[in-house]
Amino acid sequence: MTKTIFRYFFDFVEGQEQWLNEMAGKGYRLKNCGVCWYTFEQCQPGDFSYSVAFVADKSYREAKTYRQFLEQSGFRVLTKNINLNLSFGKLRWRPFAKGWGQLATLPGGYNKELFLVEKKHDGTPFVLHSDLAGQLLTVRAIRNASLWATLCLLGLFAMTFLPVLRAGVASSPWTFAGRLIAGGLGVIFALFAVRYTRLITELEEESKTLE
Amino acid sequence: MAENIVLTEAVYYILLSLKEPVHGYGIMQNVAQLTNNRVNLAAGTLYGALTALLEKGWISALPEADQSRRKEYQITDSGQAAVQKELERLRELLRNGEGIYGDD
Structure with a gap:
């Protein structure tokens, strides 16, 4: 018997992992x-136990090699999106990639920002990084991506005011809706950026004395 | 090679496991066995370390017979040199520690 659940996680790493x-x-x-x-x-x-890996900052090839490695080590790997479908013609926006990689024109790594990794339970907790340095890298990647997303959404938010400033016309209800969405999402990702920055500080503190 | 290098525990045990050609999963099992399950290398940690070691040239990937086979790795000469240096360092750590706190 199968069961389908509709759900989207803004808390895409920890929240999703816990739920799975x-x-x-x-x-x-x-x-x-x-x-x-x-x-x-x-x-x-x-x-089974699950772990969510953030791979949006990896190139298509890096992500592919990592996936192969995980599969060869006996894990099952599913890819999962963070992005909802934001596209304009053939151009797609990937707020979580690095720099120009944000504008994707090929399917490649789009909508594969996460790996959902499954392990047959063997009594030990399932983590993908057992070392502080590795945990720090992951947490930093998520923080940077959240910061980028916040900046881009703030940019969008600001742009909705352009017509008002230039022509003095009142905003249409659609503009209001877009402004609300961009602003709301911006706040969500800003909160994540703050949370992950705290985590980074904690891990850095720990790494002063421990490996 | 830098004069004062300190290997992480993960890297140290990975290098010990690669005296003979082994694939990723084999390294995890080997390390767990060597340390009586004290060190359980997580897959992401192992992958990160292997990638970095390949870049440093301390290990090499053996040519794959076909795509479906697991990739095997082996230590190189410079990797062995690094292990030798680390062994010296570890002996010193142990000597000093036991000299000072050994009788407690």
Whole structure:
């Protein structure tokens, strides 16, 4: 029996990971996922554990090699998006990539910003990074991506005021809606940037004495 | 090579595991066995270390027979030199530690 759940995680690493593990604990194994839905099949409760890897900052080739490595190490890997579909013609915006990689013109790594990695449960907690340095790299990548997203959304937010400033025309309801969405999302990602910056500080503090 | 280098625990054990050609999963098992499960290398950590070691030239990837086979790695001469230096450093650590706190 399969079960489909529609859901989107703004808290795409920790929140999503926790939820997948809760589902597995209740006996639902992730079978497939799409832009904002997940399909589960029944399994023995606690048979599988999940870890979410942030790979949006990796090039298409780097991500592919990493995925191969994980699969060859016995894990199952599904790709998952963070981006919702923001596209203009053939040009797609990927707020989470680095620099110019943000504008994607080929499918490549678009909508594959995350790996959902599944491991058959063996009694030990499932983490992808057992060292502080590796954890720091991951957390930094997420923080930088959140900062970029915040900046871009603020830019969009500001741009909605351009017509008002230049021509003095009142904003249409659509402009208001766009402004609200850009502003709201901007705040969400700003909060993530703050949270991950705190995490970075904690890990850096720890890495002064520990490896 | 820099004079004062300190290997991370992960890198140290990876290098020990690669005296013979081994694939990624084999390294994890080998390290767990060597340390009685004290050191469990996480996949991402191992991958990061292998990539960095390949770049440094301390290990090399063996040519793959075909795509489906697991990639195997082996230590190089410069990798062995690094292990030798590290062993010297570790002996010193142990000597000093035992000299000062060894009788407690």
